[in-house]
Amino acid sequence: MNTDDLNQYKVIQVDAQFEERWNACNVRGWEDEGSGTAQTLVVQPLIVVDDYYSVEELMELDPDRLKQVKEQRLRQLLRKAIEETMLHGEKKQALTCKEMEAEQEEVSCLIR
Numbered sequence: 001m002n003t004d005d006l007n008q009y010k011v012i013q014v015d016a017q018f019e020e021r022w023n024a025c026n027v028r029g030w031e032d033e034g035s036g037t038a039q040t041l042v043v044q045p046l047i048v049v050d051d052y053y054s055v056e057e058l059m060e061l062d063p064d065r066l067k068q069v070k071e072q073r074l075r076q077l078l079r080k081a082i083e084e085t086m087l088h089g090e091k092k093q094a095l096t097c098k099e100m101e102a103e104q105e106e107v108s109c110l111i112r
Contacts, residue, residue, distance in 0.1 A: 003089045
């Protein structure tokens with residue numbers, strides 16, 4: 001399975017998980033509140049961490065809102081790590097045979 005196939009598989013998985021959570025009214029910010037009507041959906045604005053000057057200010061937030069901040073930050077960090085990993089994989093796939101051999105020699109020199 002190549003990188004594109006793996007990425008496509010992951011996207012399909014995430015979409016399926018989202019659909020499952022959406023159908024169960026379990027998507028953060030879009031909860032149904034149990035009434036069964038779309039008019040009662042709770043939509044909380046995103047928190048911009050830069051608007052807060054200290055950790056203490058963030059800690060004063062409602063615990064659910066604080067979780068939202070943590071989730072946002074984690075998504076940012078993971079997005080960056082995933083993008084860097086994908087770029088690294090693409091660069092590795094684009095190497096010529098000679099470049100791969102040179103890289104392997106370099107690594108073996110470091111190990112010795």
